[in-house]
Amino acid sequence: MPKMKTKSSAKKRFKMTATGKVKGGQAGKRHGMIKRTNKFLRDARGTTLLSAPDAKIIKGFMPYAR
Numbered sequence: 001m002p003k004m005k006t007k008s009s010a011k012k013r014f015k016m017t018a019t020g021k022v023k024g025g026q027a028g029k030r031h032g033m034i035k036r037t038n039k040f041l042r043d044a045r046g047t048t049l050l051s052a053p054d055a056k057i058i059k060g061f062m063p064y065a066r
Contacts, residue, residue: 003064010061014050020066022055023047 014024026044033041050058059065 006064007061010058014058014062015047016062016065017049018066022050022058024050024058 014022017023024047026046026048028036028040029044049055
């Protein structure tokens with residue numbers, strides 16, 4: 001059997017944690033920061049864990065991730 005291919009866009013944007021969860025950048029921070037609250041901007045720093053339905057999709061894109 002040939003190897004399955006990993007989606008290049010997914011491997012650039014997401015990382016897998018040791019427990020198998022998917023880590024990615026926080027959404028909603030590309031533009032329009034003036035209308036966002038300071039609380040949102042503080043909470044949206046760094047990375048976040050994806051929800052279970054979203055993580056399931058990403059895991060399909062990266063078949064050889066843990």
